[in-house]
Amino acid sequence: MIRIAIVLGSTRPGRLGKAVADWVDSRAKERGDATFDVLDVADFGLPLLDEPLPPSFGRYSHPHTKAWSDAVAGFDGYIFVTGEYNHSIPGALKNALDFLYKEWNNKAAGFVGYGSSGGIRAVEHLRSVAGELQMADVRAQVVLPFATEFENYRAFIPTASAEASLQTLFDQVIAWAGALKTLRPERVHGNEPGVAA
Numbered sequence: 001m002i003r004i005a006i007v008l009g010s011t012r013p014g015r016l017g018k019a020v021a022d023w024v025d026s027r028a029k030e031r032g033d034a035t036f037d038v039l040d041v042a043d044f045g046l047p048l049l050d051e052p053l054p055p056s057f058g059r060y061s062h063p064h065t066k067a068w069s070d071a072v073a074g075f076d077g078y079i080f081v082t083g084e085y086n087h088s089i090p091g092a093l094k095n096a097l098d099f100l101y102k103e104w105n106n107k108a109a110g111f112v113g114y115g116s117s118g119g120i121r122a123v124e125h126l127r128s129v130a131g132e133l134q135m136a137d138v139r140a141q142v143v144l145p146f147a148t149e150f151e152n153y154r155a156f157i158p159t160a161s162a163e164a165s166l167q168t169l170f171d172q173v174i175a176w177a178g179a180l181k182t183l184r185p186e187r188v189h190g191n192e193p194g195v196a197a
């Protein structure tokens with residue numbers, strides 16, 4: 001069974017990302033063609049990148065890096081849930097991505113963005129970051145503008161159109177996650193022999 005992680009990238013108290021990630025997770029669990037888990041960046045307490053060696057070496061020195069690596073490594077694809085901070089992704093999400101390398105390689109990536117303009121500028125940035133990490137980004141994207149998807153800019157009430165685009169996103173991420181399996185060894189994460197730049 002294909003395994004997909006729903007990565008929640010914002011960490012601030014009162015974040016709207018939690019409601020969005022919970023929605024993605026609840027719809028995901030209604031499907032039978034993959035398994036899904038939420039990876040909440042906030043749960044990992046990552047400091048600003050503090051590994052002495054580049055992540056592509058895969059030789060991690062800190063327990064928080066190893067814990068994040070273990071959590072990320074076992075998935076076949078990722079759905080990133082991101083708000084828009086100054087036309088990009090939250091720094092916490094960028095930092096969490098920067099911590100690892102091989103764990104992301106040859107995996108599928110899909111995006112759910114929210115914000116005044118539906119997070120589209122943040123997702124555009126995230127697509128280029130994902131490319132550098134050798135993730136394959138699917139075309140489908142869930143765009144959640146505050147004006148149509150959030151009552152009073154707070155309560156998340158997804159429209160039928162958002163529901164439909166989420167299903168298309170699942171279809172594409174699951175298909176590419178499966179197709180890319182042939183390029184991946186069984187399990188890749190840091191501190192394993194043979195995992196190096």
Ligand SMILES: Cc1cc2nc3c(=O)[nH]c(=O)nc-3n(C[C@H](O)[C@H](O)[C@H](O)COP(=O)(O)O)c2cc1C
Nearest residue numbers: 010012015016017083084085086087114115116117
């Ligand atoms: C530091 C910061 C910068 C922001 N910049 C933008 C922006 O450039 N464009 C936008 O649409 N919304 C922007 N917003 C609004 C966020 O998209 C909105 O607060 C969203 O809920 C953030 O996600 P979160 O609630 O999960 O943290 C910004 C919010 C913060 C905190």
